[in-house]
Each structure stands twice: as structure tokens, then as C-alpha cells.
Amino acid sequence: MTRTPADPRSDLHEQFARIGKAVASPKRIELLELLCQGERPVDALAQATGMSVTNVSQHLQALKAARLVEARREGTRIHYRAADEHVCRFTSELGAVARARLVEVERIAQEYLEGGGDTLEPIAREELLRRLARRDAVVIDVRPGDEYRSGHIRGAISIPLDDLARRLRELPKTKLIVAYCRGPYCVLAPQALALLRARGFRARRLEDGLPEWRAAGLPIASGS
Amino acid sequence: MTRTPADPRSDLHEQFARIGKAVASPKRIELLELLCQGERPVDALAQATGMSVTNVSQHLQALKAARLVEARREGTRIHYRAADEHVCRFTSELGAVARARLVEVERIAQEYLEGGGDTLEPIAREELLRRLARRDAVVIDVRPGDEYRSGHIRGAISIPLDDLARRLRELPKTKLIVAYCRGPYCVLAPQALALLRARGFRARRLEDGLPEWRAAGLPIASGS
DNA sequence: TGACTATTCCAGCGAGTACTGGAATATACT
DNA sequence: AGTATATTCCAGTACTCGCTGGAATAGTCA
Numbered sequence: 001m002t003r004t005p006a007d008p009r010s011d012l013h014e015q016f017a018r019i020g021k022a023v024a025s026p027k028r029i030e031l032l033e034l035l036c037q038g039e040r041p042v043d044a045l046a047q048a049t050g051m052s053v054t055n056v057s058q059h060l061q062a063l064k065a066a067r068l069v070e071a072r073r074e075g076t077r078i079h080y081r082a083a084d085e086h087v088c089r090f091t092s093e094l095g096a097v098a099r100a101r102l103v104e105v106e107r108i109a110q111e112y113l114e115g116g117g118d119t120l121e122p123i124a125r126e127e128l129l130r131r132l133a134r135r136d137a138v139v140i141d142v143r144p145g146d147e148y149r150s151g152h153i154r155g156a157i158s159i160p161l162d163d164l165a166r167r168l169r170e171l172p173k174t175k176l177i178v179a180y181c182r183g184p185y186c187v188l189a190p191q192a193l194a195l196l197r198a199r200g201f202r203a204r205r206l207e208d209g210l211p212e213w214r215a216a217g218l219p220i221a222s223g224s
Numbered sequence: 225m226t227r228t229p230a231d232p233r234s235d236l237h238e239q240f241a242r243i244g245k246a247v248a249s250p251k252r253i254e255l256l257e258l259l260c261q262g263e264r265p266v267d268a269l270a271q272a273t274g275m276s277v278t279n280v281s282q283h284l285q286a287l288k289a290a291r292l293v294e295a296r297r298e299g300t301r302i303h304y305r306a307a308d309e310h311v312c313r314f315t316s317e318l319g320a321v322a323r324a325r326l327v328e329v330e331r332i333a334q335e336y337l338e339g340g341g342d343t344l345e346p347i348a349r350e351e352l353l354r355r356l357a358r359r360d361a362v363v364i365d366v367r368p369g370d371e372y373r374s375g376h377i378r379g380a381i382s383i384p385l386d387d388l389a390r391r392l393r394e395l396p397k398t399k400l401i402v403a404y405c406r407g408p409y410c411v412l413a414p415q416a417l418a419l420l421r422a423r424g425f426r427a428r429r430l431e432d433g434l435p436e437w438r439a440a441g442l443p444i445a446s447g448s
Numbered sequence: 449t450g451a452c453t454a455t456t457c458c459a460g461c462g463a464g465t466a467c468t469g470g471a472a473t474a475t476a477c478t
Numbered sequence: 479a480g481t482a483t484a485t486t487c488c489a490g491t492a493c494t495c496g497c498t499g500g501a502a503t504a505g506t507c508a
Binding site: 251 | 496497498499504505506
Binding site: 265266267277278281282285299300301302 | 452453454455456457
């Protein structure tokens with residue numbers, strides 16, 4: 001901050017790097033992913049990620065300085081959200097590059113998603129859209145209820161993973177059940193699939209998650 | 225490096241952050257942009273960016289560790305290149321997010337591109353494609369010749385900016401001339417436009433540059 | 449083999465970053 | 479006003495990063 005390079009070319013790259021620096025920390029990436037699911041107050045983020053409130057606050061300041069998130073005050077709470085669609089698309093793009101380039105990612109993902117129990121290929125977004133049009137599938141959103149309310153696939157019903165076991169009767173045995181959650185590395189949908197299949201349902205996973213659906217410009221609804 | 229978190233969830237974000245860290249430095253972003261134009265040996269990169277060879281080498285090691293670039297040995301020289309298309313798309317996406325979110329970027333870009341002399345809107349990729357199909361425009365690639373050879377828009381002719389003034393007779397006065405270069409912040413095309421217009425040509429710029437054209441899956445050719 | 453070139457490796461220093469715990473703000477509740 | 483809650487601000491410390499200059503490595507050419 002003391003000296004000014006005065007070279008517009010490097011100034012420009014300096015600005016680009018502000019975005020880069022913002023996503024140079026695993027914690028901040030995790031926060032961004034959460035915020036792309038819907039807005040949240042600071043303490044909820046701290047709880048969800050297991051880090052201290054102070055620390056979360058500091059990371060949020062960093063993200064805000066890079067204009068990747070915005071804040072909204074509501075009484076004593078301050079709700080943060082991703083600044084726009086572009087930001088979420090960028091965040092999931094980051095994950096995609098990591099998956100494409102770093103072999104480690106696949107390995108860790110396997111382990112994380114319980115030994116890759118997913119034998120069936122995930123269903124493509126376009127195919128799901130076609131099936132929805134001919135009422136040939138039921139889509140369930142297995143994320144927590146508030147994330148569903150702040151945005152979900154149009155036509156999906158909300159069954160948070162925790163409620164799934166006692167709400168099985170709402171689901172038809174004859175149709176295909178398609179579950180989705182936060183993104184390609186989210187555990188909620190795979191766990192839902194395991195449960196559903198054990199109970200004799202035909203169930204598949206949607207490729208990726210809500211942010212990618214939204215990024216593809218496909219229909220979204222919000223509220224309950 | 226000393227302790228292992230052993231939590232696959234945070235391991236995953238740790239991996240994502242490797243990519244983030246790689247683009248957390250302005251110099252590395254600049255290198256990536258250059259490498260997306262075509263492969264180059266270390267000393268050429270040092271020359272192009274004005275940094276020391278040692279320093280460039282170190283940044284390249286960092287990029288290689290994140291698998292964003294790859295190296296190829298040829299005699300005593302080592303040529304670096306972007307690892308794949310995905311990487312270049314990500315790099316230009318980074319610039320796009322910076323442009324969308326950081327107001328400073330527009331300001332610096334104005335200053336950099338000589339006070340925004342570009343009064344005309346750039347021409348869209350799809351429109352250029354249509355015009356090319358009906359032979360309604362001439363496309364010129366004003367980057368240095370080696371970048372043209374390592375990849376260019378199919379049908380474009382190579383006229384490096386330095387040669388433009390003495391090769392004006394090759395261009396028709398009747399058709400639209402469309403110039404392109406490295407990307408939205410590259411100065412070559414705007415300077416070409418200024419020259420062409422001063423000599424009475426109808427000239428416009430292609431939106432963005434070659435990496436974005438390629439990322440859009442539009443036709444590319446290589447060689448001379 | 450020996451001189452030459454391109455590149456990488458390494459040590460060291462200054463600057464920046466991440467996390468912690470305690471203090472300060474700001475709003476709501478009574 | 480006075481208490482309680484959510485969040486931010488502010489050191490302090492351990493750690494990491496970026497750049498520099500000198501030494502080492504790998505290949506080429508005579």
C-alpha cells in the first residue's frame with residue numbers, strides 16, 4: 001500500500017489477484033459454497049463449518065473486500081450472501097478445475113462419499129428436465145429446509161435428509177426418484193440414495209447440485 | 225505439512241485452495257494468460273513480463289505443482305504451456321468475475337486502453353461467425369506471429385501490429401475489418417483499430433480475444 | 449572433454465496471512 | 479437506562495509467500 005506501481009497493466013492483474021487471493025483459503029471456499037446455497041448469519045456459518053465466530057467474521061470481511069459477498073443487517077444479526085450468480089458459477093468452476101486437474105480430488109471424494117457407493121451414473125440436467133416435463137420422475141431436495149426455501153429446482157419437493165426415513169410414504173414406488181443437494185461433493189444426496197435403494201425405490205442422483213443447475217439457467221423457484 | 229487433518233471434507237477444500245493459491249498472485253495470472261496464447265520457454269516469459277528469469281521459473285514451479293501448466297523439454301529450452309482448455313477458461317473466467325465485481329477494473333482498463341477510444345461496440349462472436357460464412361468481413365489476428373501459428377481463428381490472417389502499417393494494401397476498403405488479440409484487456413487490437421480507422425477503413429474489434437473464442441468451442445486453426 | 453546456455457535449486461530477508469482471545473460496537477429487550 | 483446478543487475490531491504470534499542473488503544441473507556445441 002505504500003508505493004504505487006503506476007503501471008496500469010500490472011494494476012489490472014493486481015485486481016484479478018484480489019479475486020484469486022479471496023479463494024486461496026480452504027475456509028473461504030467452504031464459506032462461499034455455503035453462501036451459494038442461500039444467505040446465512042455469521043454464527044450459522046461458524047456452526048456449519050466448525051470454525052470460531054471471530055474467524056468466520058474475518059474471512060467474511062476478506063470476501064466482502066473482494067466483493068464476492070454482501071451483507072444485510074436484520075436486527076442484531078447480519079446475513080451474508082454471495083454477491084451474484086457470477087460468483088457462484090466461479091466457485092463451482094474452481095471445484096471443477098480442481099477435479100479435472102488434481103487427481104487427489106477424485107481420491108478424496110471417493111473416500112468422503114463412503115467408498116463411492118454410487119454405482120449408477122448421475123442423471124444429466126437436461127434429461128431430468130425432459131422427465132419432469134412428462135411427469136416421469138419425482139425430484140427431491142434433501143438439503144435442510146431453509147436452503148430449499150431460499151431457492152430450489154422448480155417442481156422439487158423438500159425432504160431434508162433427516163426427515164427422509166419417516167416420509168418415505170410420500171414417494172411413489174413406480175416412478176424414478178431423483179435426489180439432489182449442494183454440489184458434486186455434498187454427502188446428503190448419496191446418503192439419501194442409499195436409504196431409498198435399501199427400501200426398494202428406484203433412485204438416482206442429479207449431476208452436481210443446485211448451484212450448477214442455476215448456473216445452467218434452468219428453472220428455479222423459491223419459498224415453500 | 226506437519227500434521228494431517230484426516231477430515232476428508234476439509235481435505236477436499238484444501239485441494240480446491242491449491243488452485244486458488246495458484247491464482248492468488250498477479251504475476252502468475254499474467255503468466256497463465258500468456259501461456260493460454262501458446263507455449264513459451266522460460267526466458268521468453270521473463271522478457272514478456274519484465275520479471276527475472278529466476279522469479280518466472282519459481283512461479284512456473286508453483287503453477288506446475290497445481291497442475292495448471294505443463295512443461296516440455298526441447299534441447300536446452302523448456303517450453304511451458306497451459307495444461308488444458310479448462311485452465312484457460314478458468315483464467316478468463318477469473319478476469320470476468322473481477323470485471324463484474326470490482327469497479328476498479330473498468331477504471332483501470334479505460335486508462336490502459338488509451339482513454340477508451342473504442343467508441344464502437346465490439347462485435348459478438350456469433351455475428352462474426354455469420355459474417356465469415358457469407359464472406360462479409362476480414363478477420364485479422366494482430367498478435368505476434370508465433371502466437372498466431374500456435375492457434376488462431378479459422379479464416380483469420382496474421383498481421384502482427386508491428387507490421388500493420390506497411391501491410392495496409394492487403395486489406396479491402398469495402399469490407400469490414402475485424403481485429404482480435406489476446407483478450408479483453410489486450411492493447412494490440414485497440415491500437416490496430418485506431419490505425420485502421422485513421423486510414424479510412426471500417427474496423428471493429430471482436431469481443432474478448434482468442435482464449436474466449438476457443439472456450440466457446442468455435443473453430444480454431446493452427447500453423448501458418 | 450570443456451565452454452556455454454537455459455533453467456532450476458537453495459538460503460535468506462522482508463512482507464503478508466491465519467488463527468486466537470480479549471475489548472469494543474451496535475441493536476434488541478425489559 | 480441496563481442487560482444481553484451478534485458481530486466486528488484489535489493486538490500478538492506462528493507461519494507462509496515473494497523476491498533476490500549465488501550455486502547447481504542438464505543439455506548443446508565445438
